[in-house]
Amino acid sequence: MSEIPAIETRDLTIEYKAGRKKRRTAVLELSFQVKRGDIVGFIGPNGAGKTSTIKALLDFTPVSEGECFISGIPSTDPCSRKHLGYMPEISYYPKFLTLEEFIDACAAVSGLRGRVRRDAVISAVERVGMSEHLKSRLSSFSKGMLQQAGCAQALVHNPDILILDEPMSGLDPIARMRMRHLLSDLQAEGKTILFSSHELGEIEMVADRILLLNKGELIFDGTVDEVVGANVNLEQAFLGLLGEELPWAA
């Protein structure tokens, strides 16, 4: 019996209204699976459809055609998000709250109660290295600190599946290193991670598989080694797959 994939899309098509009678296709017949325990990098140029796909998986965006599943449950069912943690690309959080209040609210909405919730909040904040800022207001946080807070809220309820949108954005090199280690630790715990990023070097270091999107279509679905192949690095391979000329071509 085949294992139910952690994340799956089937012929996913997303169209937006672009004017009175025009429609723009953001994603076209996209089908992919993310197996349990994998770390999958979701890459593509700006406007490729990565964020639209993630939004469809989280039911933020209605799909025009096709389906999305989280652990076999349709993404339109809130139960699909019970064991899902999401870190948005833009780290805007309620600025009037302290870090503790914010993470606590997230934990409460996820269904955690009482002592369990309290411990989960402390644990999540410690994990991202923000313990000393527990009582600080989010309005006083830098961009990097907000990213870490975002990571903490995604982890607080100990989800099995994580969807991270640009998790390295705004982080200094040390924080990036910590994030890479965190992702590895999470994978070692058996978590499934789908993360989008423009930092191809980071993806090369961390991801098992790559999903490359361009103009709403899946261009490549395979391991990092498969895509790098004869190329020097992922960036070269990426540009090659997109048909872009390399400015330093020999």
Place this chain on the structure above:
Amino acid sequence: MNRVPFRSLLISGVLAFALVMILVPRLKAANPSGSDILMQVLGGTADLASDAAYKEADVYFHGGVTGGCPHEDKDHCEDEAAHNHAMPADLPLMGVVERLHSATAPTIHRHLQGRDERELLPWFMAAVRLNPHNIEAWRTGTYWFYRTGDTKQAESFITDAIRANPNDYRVYMERGVLHHRIGKWSAAVQDLEIADRLWKNDSEDSPYDKKMIRTFHDNAKTHL
């Protein structure tokens, strides 16, 4: 409170105080008529507010009923029982809404009595504060001060009216009538003579006022 907002608050407070200290004398100097800053700021709306305050005194006297009658057909106002006439029953829930109207807004007017009559006085004081040229408010307020037994305050009130409106015969007339009521005959005669001198035939009530001035003046003189 965070440090930065507190400091900003303090600086803003100091700046505002400084602005007031600089501007108020200049505004006063620029205003030859001497009316206060509040009236300057309110402008024309002060007159409207004054009229509203004066009308509110009437509402208070009638136990909260506005305009004397909540229905358009003013013939009903003569008979209190007529306020309970039924609305058309053909529309659903109409009866319920009508009952709610009666419950939330007073519809049967009753007059304030005894000590409660003093509740009108703040509205007259507010009316004349907002518009010192609201003669009706001065006159009616004077009457109600007198009626509630505070003749000293009544005198003081109408004297302030004279100060604010030195060329209006009606305020002298009102003080003359007041003095007549409380038995200050020579003061009554003096005020009514001034009223007679200043009298102008500029309204519907003017001929009636003229008769009043003459009548009270002549009567007061007989007591001298």
Place this chain on the structure above:
Amino acid sequence: MGCLAIIRLSLLETLRRKDFYVVLVLVFLLATWVVTMNPGGAGAGRFAKDIVMQVIWLASFALTAPLAARQISSDLEQKTIYVLMSRPIERWHYIFGRAAGAAVAAIVCFSSMFIALITMMFLKGTGVTDVSLWQAFALQIVALVMLCAVTVFFSITGSPAGAVTFSLLSVGIMRYGGYAMLDKIANMHGQWRGVIWAGYVILPHFEFFSISQRVVHGWGAMPTDLFVPVLIYGAAYSIFATAFAAYLFKRRWL
């Protein structure tokens, strides 16, 4: 559980903002000034009660509408909604939670200002045990809940500024013209009368909740057979408006 957490979030956000405290301080200052007033030695108990009640009632509406309008719109604008909706809650849980959170915050604000009124009345010796006063308090609370629901509905369909404008307009028009409309419709004739009446019935009837004149002029308690149905009407209307807002929000792109 998700709803309760969102309610708590809304309350925390409201109490951390400074505008509520500014209004509260102004109301207490006004009440203090009114207590010390004794125009013409008249005591002015009724006058004081009238002024302070009007100010508090108006201030509570003025605070509640923007508070409710920014609940969902600020989440959408600042993308803070993603963090909430990525969790296992239904969209209608979120709408109800935000509307209820705004209502709880509005009630806290209003109750704080009401304390100023009670204190002023106690010091003026005008009595605080009058049943109609507490009925007015309960009715205003329900009116604020209704205002939150209506504003949340408007904020889903339009901008926050538009939501504030429409909801405050509806309060103003119904409170000061609701019964005049009734008179006009009662005197109408023709085939449109029924249609206009139906339109009138579905409007939010804020005028039912205003018994401040009853309190000021000592008309005694509102009959129970009207008081209780009005409360039920307010609660039901609030649920209806919020449910409609949740329905519209269901397939909205985030």
